Structure formats: structure tokens, C-alpha cells
Amino acid sequence: MPDSQPDSSHSDSNLSQNEPKIPLRVEFSGGLELLFSNQRSHRITLPSTVPHGDGTTKPTDITYLIDWLRRNLLKERAELFTDGATVRPGILVLVNDSDWELEGEGDYQLRPGDEIVFISTLHGG
Amino acid sequence: MPDSQPDSSHSDSNLSQNEPKIPLRVEFSGGLELLFSNQRSHRITLPSTVPHGDGTTKPTDITYLIDWLRRNLLKERAELFTDGATVRPGILVLVNDSDWELEGEGDYQLRPGDEIVFISTLHGG
Amino acid sequence: MEPAKLKLEDYRRYGRQMILPGLGLPGQSKLLNASVVVVGAGGLGCPALQYLAASGVGRIGIVDHDIVELSNLQRQVLHLEENIGKSKVFSAAEAIKKLNSTCRVDTHVCAIEAANAISVLSTYDVILDCSDNPPTRYLLSDTAVKLGKPLVSGAAQMFDGQLCTYNLDMGPDLGRGPCYRCLFPQPPAPELAGSCEETGIFGAVTGVVGTLQAMEAVKIIVGMRDPGPSMLLYSAMELSPFRNIKLRSRKRDCPACGIQGGRISDLDYVTFCGGPRPNWEERGL
Amino acid sequence: MEPAKLKLEDYRRYGRQMILPGLGLPGQSKLLNASVVVVGAGGLGCPALQYLAASGVGRIGIVDHDIVELSNLQRQVLHLEENIGKSKVFSAAEAIKKLNSTCRVDTHVCAIEAANAISVLSTYDVILDCSDNPPTRYLLSDTAVKLGKPLVSGAAQMFDGQLCTYNLDMGPDLGRGPCYRCLFPQPPAPELAGSCEETGIFGAVTGVVGTLQAMEAVKIIVGMRDPGPSMLLYSAMELSPFRNIKLRSRKRDCPACGIQGGRISDLDYVTFCGGPRPNWEERGL
Numbered sequence: 168m169p170d171s172q173p174d175s176s177h178s179d180s181n182l183s184q185n186e187p188k189i190p191l192r193v194e195f196s197g198g199l200e201l202l203f204s205n206q207r208s209h210r211i212t213l214p215s216t217v218p219h220g221d222g223t224t225k226p227t228d229i230t231y232l233i234d235w236l237r238r239n240l241l242k243e244r245a246e247l248f249t250d251g252a253t254v255r256p257g258i259l260v261l262v263n264d265s266d267w268e269l270e271g272e273g274d275y276q277l278r279p280g281d282e283i284v285f286i287s288t289l290h291g292g
Numbered sequence: 293m294p295d296s297q298p299d300s301s302h303s304d305s306n307l308s309q310n311e312p313k314i315p316l317r318v319e320f321s322g323g324l325e326l327l328f329s330n331q332r333s334h335r336i337t338l339p340s341t342v343p344h345g346d347g348t349t350k351p352t353d354i355t356y357l358i359d360w361l362r363r364n365l366l367k368e369r370a371e372l373f374t375d376g377a378t379v380r381p382g383i384l385v386l387v388n389d390s391d392w393e394l395e396g397e398g399d400y401q402l403r404p405g406d407e408i409v410f411i412s413t414l415h416g417g
Numbered sequence: 418m419e420p421a422k423l424k425l426e427d428y429r430r431y432g433r434q435m436i437l438p439g440l441g442l443p444g445q446s447k448l449l450n451a452s453v454v455v456v457g458a459g460g461l462g463c464p465a466l467q468y469l470a471a472s473g474v475g476r477i478g479i480v481d482h483d484i485v486e487l488s489n490l491q492r493q494v495l496h497l498e499e500n501i502g503k504s505k506v507f508s509a510a511e512a513i514k515k516l517n518s519t520c521r522v523d524t525h526v527c528a529i530e531a532a533n534a535i536s537v538l539s540t541y542d543v544i545l546d547c548s549d550n551p552p553t554r555y556l557l558s559d560t561a562v563k564l565g566k567p568l569v570s571g572a573a574q575m576f577d578g579q580l581c582t583y584n585l586d587m588g589p590d591l592g593r594g595p596c597y598r599c600l601f602p603q604p605p606a607p608e609l610a611g612s613c614e615e616t617g618i619f620g621a622v623t624g625v626v627g628t629l630q631a632m633e634a635v636k637i638i639v640g641m642r643d644p645g646p647s648m649l650l651y652s653a654m655e656l657s658p659f660r661n662i663k664l665r666s667r668k669r670d671c672p673a674c675g676i677q678g679g680r681i682s683d684l685d686y687v688t689f690c691g692g693p694r695p696n697w698e699e700r701g702l
Numbered sequence: 703m704e705p706a707k708l709k710l711e712d713y714r715r716y717g718r719q720m721i722l723p724g725l726g727l728p729g730q731s732k733l734l735n736a737s738v739v740v741v742g743a744g745g746l747g748c749p750a751l752q753y754l755a756a757s758g759v760g761r762i763g764i765v766d767h768d769i770v771e772l773s774n775l776q777r778q779v780l781h782l783e784e785n786i787g788k789s790k791v792f793s794a795a796e797a798i799k800k801l802n803s804t805c806r807v808d809t810h811v812c813a814i815e816a817a818n819a820i821s822v823l824s825t826y827d828v829i830l831d832c833s834d835n836p837p838t839r840y841l842l843s844d845t846a847v848k849l850g851k852p853l854v855s856g857a858a859q860m861f862d863g864q865l866c867t868y869n870l871d872m873g874p875d876l877g878r879g880p881c882y883r884c885l886f887p888q889p890p891a892p893e894l895a896g897s898c899e900e901t902g903i904f905g906a907v908t909g910v911v912g913t914l915q916a917m918e919a920v921k922i923i924v925g926m927r928d929p930g931p932s933m934l935l936y937s938a939m940e941l942s943p944f945r946n947i948k949l950r951s952r953k954r955d956c957p958a959c960g961i962q963g964g965r966i967s968d969l970d971y972v973t974f975c976g977g978p979r980p981n982w983e984e985r986g987l
């Protein structure tokens with residue numbers, strides 16, 4: 168299953184009944200929520216393994232989540248959220264209230280119940 | 293093993309190696325920490341079942357924890373912490389950030405990793 | 418609500434908040450038509466009054482019987498050095514009128530007591546407990562229950578603070594949230610209920626809690642407050658300084674707000690809380 | 703530190719905080735001998751200045767080039783209506799001197815720019831970022847790194863706030879914590895970096911964050927701040943409004959504070975952040 172498969176193929180509703188699933192809470196703040204239907208909190212479910220290159224699979228990680236969000240939840244202006252395979256600089260990613268740099272960044276393997284937060288730095292005063 | 297056993301019998305160090313244990317984090321605030329060596333945060337380990345009346349046992353609950361704290365950690369003036377088998381009125385008990393009234397009060401059965409907080413209401417301004 | 422009442426100057430003054438989603442012109446109209454009473458013009462009351470006035474609450478009441486002292490100034494940021502010796506109520510009223518002369522400010526230079534609580538508090542929409550002693554806290558809660566008004570209660574001591582809204586209307590199906598007595602049916606041991614004079618208090622701690630009290634009042638007035646009962650704990654010196662707690666519902670057997678409520682009309686609040694507390698000022702602290 | 707310098711009046715004024723465990727006479731002496739500069743006398747700077755002055759910080763600098771406008775008053779609580787049209791720095795200085803005439807207040811009526819940042823900020827112990835735009839935030843961080851000083855950074859927008867201390871000395875073994883550039887090597891998309899004029903701001907939100915900035919500065923000065931890198935997020939409308947985040951360490955490849963740091967001395971900060979932003983005031987908002 169190549170990664171260029173249509174967006175809907177990886178969405179919640181298409182998971183088979185028997186495949187292990189990872190329920191997640193995803194939050195956007197600092198203005199990023201404006202790109203996601205102006206909704207801060209989202210509950211999604213991902214498969215526990217995902218396609219990775221030539222017919223192989225990998226455990227679902229944050230890099231996959233970012234791509235999934237871009238393809239499935241993002242409503243506008245992808246360039247404000249992603250930059251290549253990662254998030255745009257200026258966005259902080261949190262894994263259960265820790266900076267993702269402490270957790271392996273994009274390689275962090277998602278676990279059921281994880282809360283992943285994307286925040287854009289604020290500037291007002 | 294009657295409940296009137298000397299205090300040290302239920303303490304951490306006396307647990308047998310094979311008995312299941314419940315590690316807990318206990319916090320005191322709002323002035324209650326003054327009764328507990330002026331230390332807010334404590335890590336303790338309790339056995340998973342405890343004596344209950346005539347030779348029977350019960351799963352370790354908050355009522356047991358309160359009694360254990362009174363007998364093992366409290367340094368002074370027990371009447372400011374307990375009232376009979378429960379806490380003194382005016383003290384709020386929290387189970388993982390929820391009011392214990394939502395969790396069964398003293399009958400709540402402790403689980404490994406639980407955080408139990410005792411707070412006294414503040415009055416200053 | 419009569420949105421048409423806003424003047425051009427109001428649009429200029431409140432524009433930064435009127436463009437906020439969920440607030441807008443309807444929210445600003447609610448604020449301008451609302452009344453809030455702040456009991457205690459001390460460490461909590463000062464920042465609360467500032468932000469209530471700045472946001473455009475139409476009528477603000479201030480209740481206090483104390484005078485400004487030098488020892489207040491490390492936290493009571495509305496009171497200027499030149500007002501030492503004057504009434505806290507007048508000092509605070511003067512200060513917030515200079516911030517926003519369009520607010521109506523009502524002054525109550527008195528201690529709040531069982532005899533006057535209903536008459537002083539009854540004309541306001543929201544009550545802020547910025548007091549500093551257990552008897553007043555029980556009296557304010559019992560009075561808020563009798564009047565059917567929300568009570569935004571703040572407290573601070575040393576480096577810790579607590580914030581909770583009592584008796585909040587949770588909507589037609591759910592009735593009202595718990596009152597202070599539902600949570601604390603009896604007062605704390607007097608030994609643990611130290612005053613600011615006795616245990617100390619850091620100014621910015623009252624600043625954070627008092628400002629959050631103003632925020633809570635605004636959320637209630639504009640209808641943006643989630644109705645779930647909760648309490649916020651603040652510990653300034655902890656690495657993770659805030660903790661939000663999910664609270665119980667109203668207790669059916671509460672003597673104040675339960676199904677057999679109103680059983681406390683002739684209570685002596687000071688005796689209930691263990692008698693008068695020592696006058697630490699006179700003891701030279 | 704010379705504890706003997708405290709006057710009798712200081713004991714009376716600061717007594718409530720001097721009896722706090724961990725603060726005491728040594729802590730108060732440190733505060734009285736400390737200097738803090740607040741960049742921006744707006745929504746964040748006003749409450750920060752209030753509580754810094756009230757707590758007895760010996761010397762306070764205020765940097766701003768703006769004048770007070772009516773639209774500021776819904777959040778900038780030091781500025782009185784009568785000061786509309788006057789310099790924010792003088793308005794704020796006058797206000798905090800009335801709270802505490804024993805503080806020395808230094809005024810810097812200027813915009814902070816690459817050309818003056820070092821000279822304006824170098825004589826202070828702690829820098830507070832109470833500014834309102836990305837170029838100033840990068841400039842303050844780069845300057846704090848060059849000067850080896852902690853930067854207590856606050857930000858607020860709509861109903862949200864962020865608080866983080868950058869370049870904090872974590873002790874002899876650990877060196878300094880991350881700088882702003884370690885976290886945000888590139889500025890946000892200008893489309894997401896709306897100003898207060900554009901996206902709106904609620905006053906009490908800046909009040910909470912600015913007061914917390916003063917608290918952070920005090921903790922750093924008296925040596926009570928846990929050195930672990932962390933950021934506090936505030937969302938006023940959420941049921942659980944605060945979230946504390948554990949942050950990364952300093953990045954070895956950071957262009958400002960990394961092992962090859964100092965590579966940014968001739969940066970045009972405004973261009974780096976996507977050019978000047980529109981003047982919303984002139985557009986009539």
C-alpha cells in the first residue's frame with residue numbers, strides 16, 4: 168500500500184475491525200486551530216502499523232500522524248502547518264506535555280491514549 | 293493481623309518481596325504539609341490487600357491509606373488530619389485530580405501510580 | 418441586553434476584546450449591563466477590580482472596612498502610598514475610576530456581616546469573595562445560595578492559591594453547582610487557617626488568583642464559562658504550578674444549598690469558625 | 703548582598719513576604735539589590751511592573767516608545783485615562799512610583815532595536831519580554847544570550863497566553879537552558895502571527911501572564927526557581943486552563959546560543975520575520 172494512496176484510506180472509518188488501533192487526542196493552539204476547522208481538540212484513531220516504503224510497514228509514529236493530519240483534517244493552507252515531512256518551523260509539538268525533541272521527534276511511536284499538541288508561538292502583549 | 297498492630301508493620305520496608313505492591317504519590321497542601329515534616333510530596337508503597345476485621349482482607353483503599361498516613365507519616369497533631377476513620381472536615385481529598393466524592397470516597401480502591409492529594413482550604417487574601 | 422446602547426467611544430475602548438470569537442458586541446453589551454461586587458479590597462480584590470473595570474463591567478461594588486496600611490502595599494496594588502491611613506474602599510474606587518470613568522462604582526465601607534449581607538449583595542449579578550477569613554467565606558457562600566447568585570471565590574496563602582466558583586447555575590437540567598459548604602461542611606482547624614499576617618503571602622500570588630477571579634466573572638457574565646464544577650490550585654514554587662480539579666456536585670444534604678437547605682439563618686459565623694482571631698497588627702507584626 | 707541595608711520601614715512594608723519560608727531577609731535583600739528591565743509597558747508589562755515594584759525590586763527599567771491610547775485601557779491597567787496621548791513609559795513609571803517610591807525607576811522612551819539593545823539591557827539582572835511582535839522577541843532572545851541574562855518571556859493573544867524563561871542559568875553543571883531560537887529557529891508564518899489589533903486580546907489574559915512573569919523574575923532573583931526548562935500555556939476558556947510543558951535543552955546547533963553561536967549579529971530582524979506589519983491603528987481599528 169503506497170503512501171500516495173487516496174487520503175480516506177487511512178482514516179478512522181476504514182480500519183478493519185480486527186486491526187489493532189491507536190486512539191489519540193490531538194490538540195491545536197496558538198492560532199493553528201484556525202487551519203483545522205477552528206476546532207482545538209480532535210479525537211482520532213490510527214492503525215498501529217502503517218506502510219513504509221516498498222511494501223514494508225512501520226509502527227505508527229508522529230511523522231505519519233503529521234502527514235495524516237495534513238491529508239485528512241487540515242482544511243486550508245498546508246504550507247502553514249507542514250514543511251516537507253515535518254511541521255513548519257515555529258510550531259512546537261508536544262507528546263503528553265513534553266517537547267517532542269525529548270521523545271524522539273517524528274520517530275516517536277504513538278501509543279493508545281497519547282495526547283499530541285501542536286502549538287504556534289504567540290506574539291501579542 | 294488486627295488493625296491495632298504496631299505502626300511499622302505496614303510500612304514500605306516490611307512488604308515481602310513477592311506480595312503485589314501499590315506505589316503511590318501522596319501530596320499535602322494548603323498548610324497540611326506542616327503536619328508531614330513540611331514536605332509536600334511523598335512517594336510510598338502499600339500492599340495490594342490489607343487486613344479487614346476478623347482475619348479477612350480487603351483491597352487497599354483510601355480509608356486504609358488515611359490510617360496508614362496517620363500511623364506512619366504524620367509527625368504531629370493527628371486531630372488536625374483525621375477524625376475517626378476519615379479526614380477531618382475541611383480537608384479535600386483528590387484522586388488523580390478528581391474530588392474523592394466522585395470516586396467512592398474512602399472505599400476507592402487504590403491502583404498503582406495513583407496520585408492522592410490532601411488539601412486544606414485556604415483563607416487568606 | 419440593548420446592544421444599541423454602545424457609544425462610539427465604547428467601540429474604541431473595547432475593540433480589542435469585541436473582535437474576540439464568542440464575545441463580540443453581545444458579550445460587551447452583557448458586560449456593560451452587568452454588576453459585580455468585590456468583597457475585600459485587598460490582595461485579591463485589587464487585581465480583580467482592575468480587570469473588571471478595564472473590561473467594562475457596568476457597575477462595580479467594593480466592600481471593605483479596613484484602612485490602607487504600609488504592610489498592604491507589597492500586594493494590594495491599587496492602593497498608593499499617599500492613601501495610607503485612608504479607607505481601602507475609597508482608595509480602590511478612586512483608582513479604578515481613573516482607569517475607566519464610565520464604570521459606576523458603588524462603595525460599601527463596612528464589614529460584611531450576617532445582618533447586612535443580603536442587603537449589600539442582593540443588587541449585584543456576581544459576587545467575588547476576595548476576603549481573608551473563614552467566617553466571611555461561609556457567610557458569603559450562604560448568602561450567595563440564598564440570593565441564587567454565583568460566588569467566585571479566591572484564596573491565597575504563602576505561595577499557594579485556590580480558585581473556585583460556587584453555586585454556579587449549570588443550566589436548566591442540572592441546577593446549581595456545589596456551594597462552599599458542600600465542599601467544606603466544617604471550617605478548617607483554626608491552627609491551619611492562618612491569616613496572611615501569620616503565615617505570610619507573596620503579592621504576585623494574590624495577583625494571579627485575583628486576576629483569574631475577574632476572568633471567571635467575565636466568563637460567567639458573557640456565558641462562556643463551562644458549567645462543570647472545578648477548582649484551580651496554584652502553587653507558585655512548583656515546577657508545574659497549576660492543577661485543575663474536578664469537583665463533586667451539590668450535596669443533597671448540604672445545610673445551606675441541599676433539599677432541606679436554609680437551616681443556617683441564625684448562625685454565629687465567628688463562633689462557628691472557632692472564635693475571633695488574634696489581632697496580629699496590635700501584636701506588632 | 704548586604705542584609706543590614708534594610709530599613710525599619712522595609713521590614714514593615716515587606717514583612718508579609720519576609721516571613722515566607724525560603725524568602726526571608728536574604729531573599730528580600732536580593733530583591734532590593736536586583737534590577738529588572740521590562741520591555742513593553744502594555745498588557746503584559748503593566749501587571750508585571752506593578753508586582754515587581756510592590757515586591758521591592760530595587761531598580762526597574764521600562765522600555766517602550768508608544769503613547770497611551772484609549773484602545774489600550776481594556777488591558778493596560780497602569781495607564782489612566784488622563785494619560786491618554788502621553789508616553790507609556792512615563793505613565794507607567796509615574797504609576798509604580800506611587801505604589802513604591804523606594805524603587806528606582808529608569809525610563810527608556812525608545813523602541814528596542816539591534817542598535818541599542820545591548821546598551822539599554824546590559825545593566826539589568828533580568829529581562830522581561832512583554833513585547834508584542836516577532837522581531838522584538840528574536841532580538842531580545844539574541845541579546846539575552848549575548849549578555850548571559852535570563853529572559854522571562856510572556857505572550858498573549860485572544861484568550862491564550864504563553865510563559866517561558868529562556869537562557870536560564872541552570873547551575874554550574876548544566877549551563878544555560880534553551881533560548882527562544884532553540885525552540886523556534888524560524889519565525890511563525892506572518893499569517894499566524896496576528897497582532898492584538900488584528901486577532902484581539904482579553905485584558906485579564908495579559909494580566910495573568912504578566913503577573914506570572916513578575917513571579918518568575920522574583921523566583922529567579924531569590925534563587926527559588928526550579929531550573930528545568932518548561933513552558934506554561936494558558937487558555938482562559940478551557941475547563942482546565944493551564945498546561946505545563948517540559949522543554950528540550952539548549953540546542954548545540956542553535957545559531958544564537960549553540961557551540962557556534964553568535965552568528966546573527968548583523969540580522970535585520972524585521973525582514974527575518976517577514977517584513978513590517980501593517981499599521982492597524984491607521985487603518986482605523
Ligand SMILES: [Zn+2]
Pocket residue numbers: 595596597598599600667668671672673674675
Ligand atoms: Zn451546599
Ligand SMILES: [Zn+2]
Pocket residue numbers: 880881882883884885952953956957958959960
Ligand atoms: Zn538557542
